[in-house]
Amino acid sequence: MRLNDLGIVRTRIERPDCGEVARLSEFGVATIHEAMRPWGVWA
Numbered sequence: 001m002r003l004n005d006l007g008i009v010r011t012r013i014e015r016p017d018c019g020e021v022a023r024l025s026e027f028g029v030a031t032i033h034e035a036m037r038p039w040g041v042w043a
Helices: 018-025 032-039
Strands: none
């Protein structure tokens, strides 16, 4: 059995810069999984 982060509660989460979030929001709200799907990553 491998130790992983499952079950660990993170209380100090680094938040992205508001300006960066605003610039990225112009591209829409697709998730990484949705963005990768057209290229057959899940095949």
